[in-house]
Structures are given as C-alpha cells and as structure tokens.
Amino acid sequence: MHPTVELLxxxxAEVSRESWDALWDALRDRSLDRDDxxxxxxxxAGALPGPVSSAALLESFAGRRATGPERRPGTVNVVGTGxxxxxxxxSTAxxxxxxxxxxxxxxxxSRAYTGVLGSIDLLERLGIRPAGSYPQIEDSLDRFGLAFAGGFVYPAELTxxxxxxxxxxLRPFGRFLNTLGPFLAELPVTAQVTGVSDPAVLPLLRDLAATVPDRRIWLSTNDAGADELLPFAVNTVDTNSGTVPALPAPSGGTLADLRPGTGPAGAAARFLEVVAGSAGDVATRTVxxxxAALALAGGHATAWEPAVAEAGKALREGAVLALVMRMRTDG
Structure with a gap:
C-alpha cells in the first residue's frame, strides 16, 4: 500500500505536502493501483483530513497546476458544499x-451527489454548455457577465x-468532493461565496479560507441546514477578509416554498419558473x-436591502429569465 494512503x-498523523506530492506522482506514473x-x-469519504493535512492537499494541487487564469477584479464564484x-x-439561480x-x-x-440535479446536470437540461477552457470562460463573461466552469478547473489528479x-x-465519495470542492477549482475571480450545509465542517473550512490570500471568501451557514442563505432562517457568514454587513432579520417562509420539482425534468421546469419570478414570493426572495450576497462579496454593493431589492426586481421583470434564454440560444 502506498505510504500516503497508509497515513490516511x-x-x-497529519499528511504533509511532500506525502501528497508522492501520492500524485505515483498516480501519474501509474504505480498507484486501483485498490490503493x-x-x-x-x-x-469516511473522515475528512485535519486542517494541516487539508491545507497541504490544497498546496499540493496548486503546485502541480500550470499557470492559472488572470483574476478579474469584482468577479465572484458561487459554489456550495451540497x-x-x-x-x-x-445558487445557480x-x-x-x-x-x-x-x-x-x-x-x-458538479453533478448531483445527493440532490436531484447538480449544477452541471441542470445546465445540460437547460441546453447551456459549461466552458471547456479559460478562454471560453473569458468569452462567456464578456458576452453574458456569467460563465459556468467545466471540470477542467479542478485538479487533473481527480480525473x-x-x-x-x-x-x-465517485458518487460514494461525494462528501469529500463536495466539502473541499469549493477550494479546489482554479478560477479568474477575486471573491467566493460558499454555502455550508454541515456546521461540523465549518471550522475546517474557516481554517482553509484563512490560508487563501487571493480572494475574499464568504462561508454561510444557517439553522435550517441549507448550503445557501435563506430569508426565513437565522444565517451567519464568516469571511477571511474584512467584515460582512449585518444580515437581514428572518422573515416568513418555509423549506416547502423552495421545493425542487419531481425528477430531473420537473426540477428543470421548476428552475425556469423560479428564474421567471413566478415561483412565489419566498422563492424570489431567496434567490x-x-x-445580493454575490454583489456584496464582490464589492458591487455595500448594503443588503438595496441589493436584494435590485435582484428581486430583475427576477420579477424578466431580466433573469431573458439571460437564461440568451445563454441557451447564443452560448
């Protein structure tokens, strides 16, 4: 058995960057066998590595990448832990x-590990193709102000x-992939908003966020256990940079208002209803x-109330659905 696997x-003991590097070298050289x-x-999947091992893992992945993309000021990544x-x-809405x-x-x-449709599954249903390269991300940002990143942004070792x-x-190992996934993608952003559904992993993610110098990270949790902000829940946001404006007080609504639809086709249809602003007040306020969190984290807004109001107006007046349709036909 490979020594790094034995350590895990x-x-x-914590696993050093050198041990991770040795493991990926064996994987590249095809000396790591399937059982390992x-x-x-x-x-x-059984137990996430500790903060030192996890930080070393991220350093190992980063050190093996080719030069990453140039970061675009004010550009925000949104991704949850599932x-x-x-x-x-x-988060896609x-x-x-x-x-x-x-x-x-x-x-x-990623694709769904626990839910009906992951973001990649949903995009396929909508007929929107994720970017397959950094130039494609840049092109999509220039044309639509929005890009969906394909799997190339993740470490090649995972492939x-x-x-x-x-x-x-990989589905049985989704817990690990979902939890550390927000820190694995190399993207041209300067801010990141990540929802965390399991508060038990929040200390680890806080520690990892503190090691990231090149982007502002917001980690959100709430008492409903969702990996997004919910207007009817008590939400908290941790950040590795600056402060977060005081969050709005909870208002009416329940999780039933955010139902996903039945089956993949139903979930896609429900999503279109949501972005059309016709899925009910709670769904619109949630999106x-x-x-608004993306606007604040990226430095495009400074207060929650006007940012939420502007986003709600875009949903109700059809601007969001229009963007979805443009990306379906022109992407």
Whole structure:
C-alpha cells in the first residue's frame, strides 16, 4: 500500500505536502493501483483530513497546476458544499440573477451527489454548455457577465483517480468532493461565496479560507441546514477578509416554498419558473438574497436591502429569465 494512503487510514498523523506530492506522482506514473485509489477515496469519504493535512492537499494541487487564469477584479464564484434539505438550485439561480444586475459571476459545481440535479446536470437540461477552457470562460463573461466552469478547473489528479477506479464511480465519495470542492477549482475571480450545509465542517473550512490570500471568501451557514442563505432562517457568514454587513432579520417562509420539482425534468421546469419570478414570493426572495450576497462579496454593493431589492426586481421583470434564454440560444 502506498505510504500516503497508509497515513490516511491510520489517522495518527497529519499528511504533509511532500506525502501528497508522492501520492500524485505515483498516480501519474501509474504505480498507484486501483485498490490503493479506492482505499484513499474511502478514507477521505469516511473522515475528512485535519486542517494541516487539508491545507497541504490544497498546496499540493496548486503546485502541480500550470499557470492559472488572470483574476478579474469584482468577479465572484458561487459554489456550495451540497447536502442539506432538498431545494431547487438556489445558487445557480442566484448566479443568473447576480449577472443580470451587473455582477460578473463564474459558477463552479458538479453533478448531483445527493440532490436531484447538480449544477452541471441542470445546465445540460437547460441546453447551456459549461466552458471547456479559460478562454471560453473569458468569452462567456464578456458576452453574458456569467460563465459556468467545466471540470477542467479542478485538479487533473481527480480525473485520473476517477479513471483508475472504473467501473466504480465517485458518487460514494461525494462528501469529500463536495466539502473541499469549493477550494479546489482554479478560477479568474477575486471573491467566493460558499454555502455550508454541515456546521461540523465549518471550522475546517474557516481554517482553509484563512490560508487563501487571493480572494475574499464568504462561508454561510444557517439553522435550517441549507448550503445557501435563506430569508426565513437565522444565517451567519464568516469571511477571511474584512467584515460582512449585518444580515437581514428572518422573515416568513418555509423549506416547502423552495421545493425542487419531481425528477430531473420537473426540477428543470421548476428552475425556469423560479428564474421567471413566478415561483412565489419566498422563492424570489431567496434567490434575490443570495444574488445580493454575490454583489456584496464582490464589492458591487455595500448594503443588503438595496441589493436584494435590485435582484428581486430583475427576477420579477424578466431580466433573469431573458439571460437564461440568451445563454441557451447564443452560448
């Protein structure tokens, strides 16, 4: 068994960057066998590495990448950790809405590990193709103010692992991938808003955010266990940079107002109803709240109330749905 995998399985010591590098070298050189890869992923799925090991993992991935994209000031990434109650794709709706009010957004995400549709699944249903390269991200930002990042933004080592464990898939290891996923993508942004559904992982993510010098990170949680801000819940936001304006007080609504629709087709239809502003007041306020978070985190707004109002107006007056339709036909 590879020594790094043994370290992870024993859980007695932190894993250094050098150990992670040795593991990825073995994966690249095809000296890591399938059983080791499955044991590695099983260990990561069973218990996340500690903060030192996780930070070393991110450093290892970063050190193996080619030069990343040039960051665009004021551009925001939105991505959640997954899990929590079933809702429509709030963060994807918020990405469209924020872009519709002038906030440049790059949305990263994945296929569904726990819900009906992940962001990539939803985009396929909508007929919107994620960007396959950094120039495509730049082009989409220039044309629409919004880009959806394809899998190329994630470490190549994850793709190699997925191939090595075939015919098994990555779904059983979704907890690890969802939790650390927001820190794995290399994107041309200067801010990031990440919802965290499981408060138990928040201390780890706070520690990781503190090691990130090149973008402002907001980590949001709430007492409903969702990985997005909810207008009817008690929300908190932690940041690695500056301060966060006081959050609005909870108002009316329940999780039932945010239902996702039945099956993949129903979930896609429900999403279109949401971005058309016709899914009810609570759904509209929820999307507007999250779009406002992108505006504030990116430095495009300074107060919640006017930002939420502007986003709500864009939903109700059709600007958000119009952007969705433009990206479906012109993307």
């Amino acid at each position: 399985l024993q859980r007695r 890869a499955l044991a590695l992923l099983g260990s990561l 899990g929590g109650p079933a809702t429509f794709n709030i 918020a990405a469209f809405t924020a872009a519709a009010i002038g906030v440049p957004v790059v949305k990263s995400g 190699r692992l997925a191939r090595l464990i075939l015919p098994a898939g 507007a709240f999250n779009a």
